[in-house]
Amino acid sequence: MTILSSVSARSFDSAAMPTVTMIGGGQLARMTHQAAIALGQRLRVLAERPDDPAAQVTPEVVLGHHDDLAALRKAAVGSYALTFDHEHVPTEHLEALIAEGVNVQPPPHALIFAQDKLRMRHKLAELGVPIPAYTEVTSVADAAAFADANGWPFVLKAVRGGYDGRGVWMPADLAEATAIVEDQLAHGVSLMAEAKVELKRELSAMVARSPFGQAAAWPVVETVQRNGQCAVVIAPAQDLAQAKATEAEALALRLASELGVTGAMAVELFETHSGELLVNELAMRPHNSGHWGMDGACTGQFEQHLRAVLDYPLGSTKPLAPVTVMANILGAAEVPEMSMDERLHHLSARIPDAKVHLYGKGERPDRKIGHINILGDDPAETREKAERAAHWMSHAVWTDGWDHHHD
Ligand SMILES: Nc1ncnc2c1ncn2[C@@H]1O[C@H](COP(=O)(O)OP(=O)(O)OP(=O)(O)O)[C@@H](O)[C@H]1O
Ligand SMILES: [Mg+2]
Numbered sequence: 367m368t369i370l371s372s373v374s375a376r377s378f379d380s381a382a383m384p385t386v387t388m389i390g391g392g393q394l395a396r397m398t399h400q401a402a403i404a405l406g407q408r409l410r411v412l413a414e415r416p417d418d419p420a421a422q423v424t425p426e427v428v429l430g431h432h433d434d435l436a437a438l439r440k441a442a443v444g445s446y447a448l449t450f451d452h453e454h455v456p457t458e459h460l461e462a463l464i465a466e467g468v469n470v471q472p473p474p475h476a477l478i479f480a481q482d483k484l485r486m487r488h489k490l491a492e493l494g495v496p497i498p499a500y501t502e503v504t505s506v507a508d509a510a511a512f513a514d515a516n517g518w519p520f521v522l523k524a525v526r527g528g529y530d531g532r533g534v535w536m537p538a539d540l541a542e543a544t545a546i547v548e549d550q551l552a553h554g555v556s557l558m559a560e561a562k563v564e565l566k567r568e569l570s571a572m573v574a575r576s577p578f579g580q581a582a583a584w585p586v587v588e589t590v591q592r593n594g595q596c597a598v599v600i601a602p603a604q605d606l607a608q609a610k611a612t613e614a615e616a617l618a619l620r621l622a623s624e625l626g627v628t629g630a631m632a633v634e635l636f637e638t639h640s641g642e643l644l645v646n647e648l649a650m651r652p653h654n655s656g657h658w659g660m661d662g663a664c665t666g667q668f669e670q671h672l673r674a675v676l677d678y679p680l681g682s683t684k685p686l687a688p689v690t691v692m693a694n695i696l697g698a699a700e701v702p703e704m705s706m707d708e709r710l711h712h713l714s715a716r717i718p719d720a721k722v723h724l725y726g727k728g729e730r731p732d733r734k735i736g737h738i739n740i741l742g743d744d745p746a747e748t749r750e751k752a753e754r755a756a757h758w759m760s761h762a763v764w765t766d767g768w769d770h771h772h773d
Pocket of ligand 2: 634646647
């Protein structure tokens with residue numbers, strides 16, 4: 367009889383691998399969980415509902431609200447780092463957690479500049495970073511005076527809580543501006559005004575930074591918005607002079623360092639017709655403009671975010687193809703009769719190189735329910751393919767008229 371015990375087989379000790387807590391159970395947490403699995407780690411999420419995208423897939427779910435300190439405490443117990451899939455956790459709660467020994471990454475003194483667009487603008491102005499003209503709005507008169515000085519239409523923004531274009535308005539005249547300002551102020555929403563930038567296009571410079579201070583940048587990408595919401599990302603941004611790309615990357619790295627950001631950060635940029643780059647806003651978490659990297663970069667943003675908040679060395683951000691295009695799958699105005707599974711089946715048959723990411727979300731108009739990544743050599747062809755695939759998944763209609771029944 368062989369005595370096996372003389373060879374000490376070491377079983378995988380999952381308790382020796384770190385658990386990270388992510389506040390928020392949306393698709394960003396779901397995809398971070400996917401990266402955690404590959405690293406042998408676990409992601410615990412604080413989700414509002416058991417059917418939230420991340421709560422569906424991780425066994426470690428704490429149900430609760432991000433405004434509730436007790437729920438945050440419960441989610442933080444025993445985890446190596448606490449991080450976020452959105453920017454809405456009150457900073458006083460984070461200060462309380464830090465005082466109790468929780469490792470919060472990014473720290474609240476950095477996160478505040480992603481939470482509060484007015485504080486972000488003040489800070490960027492102080493750092494000498496190019497931004498649109500802006501002002502705080504506490505009355506209709508403030509808004510009118512700003513627009514008269516900077517031109518109509520102008521941009522009104524909720525200082526906090528906006529996403530996917532919600533909380534952004536572009537009133538064309540005084541009547542429109544008055545209606546929005548009065549309504550929002552009456553609902554307790556703090557407002558600011560910005561000059562409407564004449565955009566050539568929008569770009570995003572994404573970086574990640576660890577508490578140790580190591581930082582890495584992905585190539586600058588172009589983001590295409592529809593109805594104020596990101597629809598397509600082209601990585602890297604095409605026809606961007608090398609000097610401009612380097613300038614944008616350097617700016618994002620500098621901001622991450624000066625603000626003390628840890629984890630992933632997206633710097634949303636406006637490129638003007640004269641080639642100037644202005645900062646729109648900062649997101650301190652994985653971001654839609656980084657989804658391409660899940661398939662198109664050596665290290666994607668979800669893995670990098672985990673590495674960064676855990677203070678590991680960062681991964682290579684090298685692209686794996688000349689171009690990667692990401693297209694969001696948005697809920698259609700009317701849910702197609704064909705099931706999502708059948709749509710996926712047909713997509714798999716027709717575009718076998720489409721990398722599909724579905725979030726487990728119900729289909730509602732314009733809701734981000736998934737995305738497609740396509741790697742390629744030719745930017746226009748790759749974009750057409752990615753958009754055709756995403757449109758198919760949303761609508762069960764091929765934009766080029768192809769019909770699988772007659773071919
Ligand atoms: N000052 C501006 N000038 C021109 N367009 C603007 C301006 N501010 C915002 N926009 C447009 O509105 C979109 C949404 O604005 P912003 O990024 O501030 O809002 P959000 O809802 O917080 O964003 P997100 O979609 O990133 O969650 C921008 O991507 C851009 O297309
Ligand atoms: Mg934005």
